[in-house]
Amino acid sequence: MNQIKIDPERISSDIDRNIFGWHVENEIYGGIYCPDSPLADREGLRIDVRTVLDRLKHSIIRYPGGNFASGYRWMDGIGPKEYRPARHDLAWRCITSNHFGTNEFITFCRKINAEPYLTVNCGDGDMREAADWVEYCNGTGDTALVKLREKHGFEAPHRVKYWSVGNEVDNLNQIGYKTPDEYARAYTEFSKVMKRVDPEIKLIASGVCNWEDNPSHMKTEWVERAQLILEQAGDRIDYISFHRLTNPYEDDPFETAMAFATDFNERLSAYEGLIRAVSLERGIKHAIHIAVDEYFVGRMASVFRSQLPINISRDKWGVMRFPEGGGDNRRREGRRIITLEDALVVSLQLNAFIRHAHSVRMANTSPLMSVLAANNLESLDSMVILPTIFYPFELYCHSCGPVALDIFWSGETFTGTFKNRIYTGIRTLDVAATLDEFHKQLVVYVINQSKEQAMETTISLTRGEFTGSVNVSVVNGPDIKAENTKNKPTQVSVTNSVVDTSGKALRFTFEPHSITVMVCTIS
Numbered sequence: 001m002n003q004i005k006i007d008p009e010r011i012s013s014d015i016d017r018n019i020f021g022w023h024v025e026n027e028i029y030g031g032i033y034c035p036d037s038p039l040a041d042r043e044g045l046r047i048d049v050r051t052v053l054d055r056l057k058h059s060i061i062r063y064p065g066g067n068f069a070s071g072y073r074w075m076d077g078i079g080p081k082e083y084r085p086a087r088h089d090l091a092w093r094c095i096t097s098n099h100f101g102t103n104e105f106i107t108f109c110r111k112i113n114a115e116p117y118l119t120v121n122c123g124d125g126d127m128r129e130a131a132d133w134v135e136y137c138n139g140t141g142d143t144a145l146v147k148l149r150e151k152h153g154f155e156a157p158h159r160v161k162y163w164s165v166g167n168e169v170d171n172l173n174q175i176g177y178k179t180p181d182e183y184a185r186a187y188t189e190f191s192k193v194m195k196r197v198d199p200e201i202k203l204i205a206s207g208v209c210n211w212e213d214n215p216s217h218m219k220t221e222w223v224e225r226a227q228l229i230l231e232q233a234g235d236r237i238d239y240i241s242f243h244r245l246t247n248p249y250e251d252d253p254f255e256t257a258m259a260f261a262t263d264f265n266e267r268l269s270a271y272e273g274l275i276r277a278v279s280l281e282r283g284i285k286h287a288i289h290i291a292v293d294e295y296f297v298g299r300m301a302s303v304f305r306s307q308l309p310i311n312i313s314r315d316k317w318g319v320m321r322f323p324e325g326g327g328d329n330r331r332r333e334g335r336r337i338i339t340l341e342d343a344l345v346v347s348l349q350l351n352a353f354i355r356h357a358h359s360v361r362m363a364n365t366s367p368l369m370s371v372l373a374a375n376n377l378e379s380l381d382s383m384v385i386l387p388t389i390f391y392p393f394e395l396y397c398h399s400c401g402p403v404a405l406d407i408f409w410s411g412e413t414f415t416g417t418f419k420n421r422i423y424t425g426i427r428t429l430d431v432a433a434t435l436d437e438f439h440k441q442l443v444v445y446v447i448n449q450s451k452e453q454a455m456e457t458t459i460s461l462t463r464g465e466f467t468g469s470v471n472v473s474v475v476n477g478p479d480i481k482a483e484n485t486k487n488k489p490t491q492v493s494v495t496n497s498v499v500d501t502s503g504k505a506l507r508f509t510f511e512p513h514s515i516t517v518m519v520c521t522i523s
Contacts, residue, residue, distance in 0.1 A: 008437075011435070018060045021059055023066065032100075239362060244295055263419065292364070346393070471498055
């Protein structure tokens with residue numbers, strides 16, 4: 001019998017709502033900003049996409065983010081649109097009109113009550129450009145850049161709080177790749193001038209995206225890189241970024257994708273320890289948090305397993321693809337494939353953020369449009385079809401309490417291999433829990449990673465009692481490869497039910513390959 005034991009007084013950390021963040025770059029065009037669409041408002045934003053966004057309690061949005069940031073010139077994206085220069089985006093090999101820029105992005109964020117988070121160009125950009133961007137956005141003095149912002153229609157400062165210095169600078173494919181020494185030096189100088197412009201901003205250092213299990217042509221030094229940046233600029237760092245995409249192959253077994261959660265948790269724990277160790281050694285007094293700036297599921301076509309290195313680019317719809325012959329990445333009939341299996345992996349990552357809430361204070365899924373639309377929006381009048389992964393995001397965003405609980409659970413286990421590492425004893429049920437003490441509301445998140453077996457489970461309280469009905473929401477579909485399409489738009493969706501219970505324990509059976517959110521009232 002599987003068991004989940006919960007002590008409501010065993011609080012592990014408060015939860016920062018910024019773990020429910022989003023990451024966008026060039027897929028902003030056509031997905032969110034599409035002025036030629038009959039579905040767009042006066043500012044060119046798609047109304048149907050906005051409607052979907054309003055269903056989510058999105059906290060923060062990162063832009064320009066991604067590889068796009070390393071060649072992005074922010075000055076190209078301000079002023080009258082007819083005078084903005086179109087540029088060749090070297091990262092994703094497309095033309096960018098720059099019609100959606102700084103002011104459009106910040107206006108968009110304010111409309112949907114999300115905090116804007118900007119990534120400065122630490123690839124082919126320089127520290128003066130970065131400091132100028134901070135001044136343009138946040139400056140209040142009688143300066144040329146402040147007057148320029150006012151001329152563009154924004155008298156009040158934007159007060160952008162979060163800024164990252166570069167994106168994935170440890171990736172050899174990045175424009176302006178930097179060695180650990182080079183980036184530690186660059187971050188120190190960038191942060192110096194940016195904080196002098198606005199001492200109140202929070203800065204995110206580019207930490208790790210390139211792990212040792214990446215393709216062999218990618219040099220990795222993630223421990224040395226983090227150590228150097230913390231040693232040289234620890235007093236200037238508020239967050240250090242952590243990127244980890246799943247990227248299994250298309251023909252990998254289901255257990256491989258599920259084993260990724262164990263790998264993900266293991267690396268988060270290692271990074272937490274690394275930050276603590278250097279902070280202790282160097283006498284860094286303030287907390288340096290982790291920002292999981294990019295996380296997602298991106299499966300590779302199996303044909304590429306023995307054809308590394310791979311050049312990957314992204315089209316304007318935010319779809320990962322392989323441009324140089326021989327296929328593309330999880331696409332069918334011109335659209336990206338997002339399955340129930342992907343929804344399970346994303347939920348496992350969200351559970352990890354709750355369990356690591358003491359250190360993970362920001363997380364931004366990538367790309368945003370894959371969360372909002374299962375279909376290709378290249379057709380100007382095509383309506384949004386919600387993808388499988390939208391539903392767990394919506395449930396977690398709406399139900400997550402203000403504090404995370406340290407809970408105990410046990411039961412059946414399985415073995416999985418991820419990136420040539422064998423993980424044994426993986427618990428079939430992956431569990432996290434939050435608490436809203438004021439409203440006496442306990443929320444339990446359970447992912448059943450079994451492809452075939454339902455899991456009967458006892459959920460018990462070591463203190464207090466269940467005092468009323470439990471509202472249960474389950475994300476599931478007919479099988480792990482189920483997806484939402486034009487013909488079957490809700491093949492994977494949410495079913496809701498109510499379980500009457502009282503006392504210290506309840507029994508519940510979790511469906512195979514399911515995501516379950518249980519909202520409980522307790523004494």
